[in-house]
Amino acid sequence: MALAASWVRGDLDHQECSMSFVTTTVMNEGKIAKGKDRPIEANPYPADSRERADWLEGYNFDDAQMSVEREDPTDRSQS
Numbered sequence: 001m002a003l004a005a006s007w008v009r010g011d012l013d014h015q016e017c018s019m020s021f022v023t024t025t026v027m028n029e030g031k032i033a034k035g036k037d038r039p040i041e042a043n044p045y046p047a048d049s050r051e052r053a054d055w056l057e058g059y060n061f062d063d064a065q066m067s068v069e070r071e072d073p074t075d076r077s078q079s
Contacts (some may be wrong), residue, residue: 030058
């Protein structure tokens with residue numbers, strides 16, 4: 001919502017707004033692939049592309065969340 005508001009105010013140009021939409025869409029594709037138990041190799045985007053990185057971020061989203069949730073706040077070795 002904030003992104004859309006920024007675009008309406010003129011803080012972002014159309015290209016920036018479109019890129020954000022594409023990034024979110026590609027990340028969601030990665031999340032969906034993971035949810036359907038597709039292998040990470042199912043990433044359809046070219047190596048070294050922004051889209052590939054965004055897809056992987058979506059694919060690994062739950063793994064990152066679980067890692068944060070598992071951290072022991074009393075473990076001082078993590079600091």
